[in-house]
Amino acid sequence: MRKEYPCIDVNLSKVTHNAKQILSLCNKKGIDVIGVTKVFCAESPIVQAILDGGITDIGDSRIQNLKKMSNLSCRKTLLRISMESEAKEVVRYSDISLNSELDTIKTLAKAAKRLDKKHNIILMIDVGDLREGVLEEDAVAVVEEILKLDSISLIGLGTNVTCYGGVLPDKDNLGKLIRLKNEIKALCNIELPIISGGNSSSLYMVMDNTIPEGVNQLRVGEGIVLGRETSFGKLIPGCYDDAFILSGEIVEIKNKPTVPKGKIGMDAFGQKPSFEDKGIRKRAIVAIGRQDIKVDGLIPLDNNISIFGASSDHLILDVTDSTRHLKVGDIIDFKMDYGCLLAAMTSYYVKKYYEEELALASMS
Template sequence: MTEYPRVVVNLEKIRDNVKFLTKKCYESQIDVVGVTKVFSGSLEMAKVLVEGGVKYLGDSRVKNLKKYKNLDVPKVMIRLPMRSQIKEVIKHVDISLNSEISTIALLNEEAGKQGKVHKIILMIELGDLREGVLPEDVECYMDQLNSMKNIKLEGIGVNLTCYGGIIPSFENLEKLEIISNLIEGKYNLKLNIISGGNSSSLDLLWNNNMPPKINNLRLGESLIFGRETAYGKDLEGCFHDSVKLEVEIIELKEKKSYPVGEIGVNAFGEKPVFIDRGKRKRAILAIGKQDVDHSNLETMDEKLIILGSSSDHLVVDVTDSKIKYKVGDIVGFKLNYGSLLQLTTSPYVKKTW
């Protein structure tokens, strides 16, 4: 018997997306870090990304990167290392993103103990206000990095859009070029990686407006959904329906649409708001906030209305649908990056390839 709820993944569509996007990037001399975190370290997905042409595999968790030890591509840790995991980073990660000189010093010390030279990408703050060294502090960092024998500065990078929503532009990515020229000129070294951000930078590539020295992008959402993330536009030539969620109906009844009695806070400390539509046919589905935020779901049946959820239940109005639903039926949902990330992390949701 099929197990629900489940995320259904079409690996062939994702493989085609990866091949298309890596080819598009390589035509502009841009290498791709395939970001795997949205599938919680799935080896199957990592293999698809490598087969599709990514040059690196990237993840924010060492635990996930460890699973890829037999895949012959460099492993990139895309979240700044914690001090508590320095040994694991040196042991299992080829390149890590960094912005704290004290952490880099610990990586240098541990790399020496393990007889390794650890590569880093120094992240630069260019306005999004997540991780990154302020541009005016770069030379101070470089003076200290030059004394670390077991650290190799592989390149510099930037994060945009993820936190502050700052859109990549020729102007802000050109600042990364200027900083790379400063480093290479003053310190007589070659930076192999100039990482111009994530899937939100693809709009610049599509419009031939990428600064010429940018040679690396860290792509995740675009590979899965075929979508750039600066403006949320679907990319022509990609599949946009490679994943879906299927959930089973466990109750189906006609009930009032407005609760009866005094309304207080719900199980999550929120005071809910309801619209009185009279009596409606309502389905309860076997999934909840423990697995996914319902605001990140979209029903495949456009006539359904998602009303809300508790920890283990999702309530959906099915009154206007042409489909005559019954208990035990399966309801399909379109996903976005946020919902897929949550669902694949939940141990209560089956993953089907």
Template sequence: MNPRIDIHLSKLKHNTKIITDLCKEKGIEVAAVTKGFSGISEIAQAYVDGGARYLADSRIENLKKLKDISIEKIMLRLPMTSQVEETVAYADISLNSELETIVALNNAAEKLGKIHKIIIMVDLGDLREGFFDEVELEDALLKMKKLQNIKVIGVGTNLTCYGGVIPDETNLGKLVEYGEKIEKVLDTKLEIISGGNSSSFHLLEQDRIPKKINNLRLGETLLLGREAAYGELIENTHHDVFQLVAEIIEIKDKPSHPIGTIGRDAFWNIPVFEDKGIMKRAILAVGRQDTAGASIEPVDKNIDVLGASSDHLIIDITHCDREYKVGDEIRFNVGYGAMLALITSEYIHKNMID
């Protein structure tokens, strides 16, 4: 069925084992992030089979899909107060930075007869979520000590995702200091010092990650075999776990430059074209509605992607060795953004391959 995304489960299990083994050598456990594939349980099971310690997602809807997998679940996005009961019901652990929300989680946990575990998020400069003011943090911690159904088990941070700040020994060293402060205020020993996401993996490879960091929240690294700070591929991992397959619906020889006055396209951009003369152009039955215009790379290196509208992807097949015809399939490797969009699109068939 086309268009589709082929998902190679054995390759994902392999990636997970390679990477979790590397992490374990450094005393680090992996929270495997499932949001990149919308929490599909068959894919998440490959994580578990590969050695992941936790499953983690930003959306309750995805955590619900994972409820029958017997491994601890982490809610990555700060919980909405309107979803505290669901958070407690479907997540064993949640990341938090607002006292009001933590109190609401405590009340929901009391109602459900549970103890809900939380990781306190601190902002080290990327300016997304997390306590930024140390006085505010200490004041909040003192109030948390009075909550009977909340257990603070860790401290964490997020880097790169918003501000692009690269993790290093300095900012992750500061995270360790925050952890020591939290332990002192709460008179407890933290179980988790979570040193960020796939952008922190390069520090582990270079043996530069602070020794007290014992958790990483990894998605892209496992799914695409790539660290996220510099985009470097990880040795002995698969980079084609997810592949887009789209079908040719037209092949014509046409000019490479549009004819007429050029205005804005369907996405309100003014396109720019290079005149390369007549070329053999193919149209595929997939578009920006499915890929969000994010990175896709043809497996056939002689194909150039020219552009896309909502429902059509236009490629140049002029220099291909293969004589493509209407109905043929074109295969693409995908970046994280394209993978996320393709999995989310209801128009893309999800094809699981063992």
């Protein structure tokens, strides 16, 4: 098969392997895993690879992606706080949604009643990261109001850290969820079965056995697709970090200076660039750019290649030290960080290929 470039090769076997490893790691601590599909736009081969790894709950932040998965029998969770304007679709396409606004929850209750359904929600608590969530001191009052709604079932508490404020999950902030669960049980006479203790950033606590007892759910995306926890960027034991490889084609290769000639103004993105004079270097241009990728999230597989920069459509590389005799038409491969993968998988211009039966290389 002749490939189109730029493209991403997805090793589905490695995705399944990572899902199995993380599920096993978490299950040993009594923790269930929601496989988060948003970074790859819920593309069905990758969703199935996660399910093949034994994960039975899927989560996504976009209703459009949950619609794509409506034929799957797994439990589905809407991860982004619900919009009132999409309440009907939230109830129709998700089994559970994360919520923090009482007015929106009331709107969901009305939609659920019209659809003759009971909709499950997890109430998000802000433990310090200052993204979504009710404040701890307001939680009981909000719960009391939720319990008045016939078509809503409150099934748990959750939180999110590291995504906005960079606050790390720890025993103290995740412990707040456990204390609040006990307080709600005492004051409201309700048992909340789910304590959702964050995302891949909480995996380090599973790995070092410090996650508070009582946290019984994590929402894991990056851990599965890139094989690492996200608080410190450590690889998860037994997982692969190369299940997704981006490839681009060289369209120009020339020896050029490293400092432009002329008066420097703003670039195409409104920034005034600066340059280090490294003399004459062999520069390769690859046909991919900022419209498709997050440039600082690219990691060339060839350690002797470095990145000068990029425009909307062109990625400029320093290939002087590469041992390959590169020429126009050759392909350069990259690993990616989460932000780069998110952009590339979302890009219409990046072709996706799914490898279903690749032999797994020995773990390095």
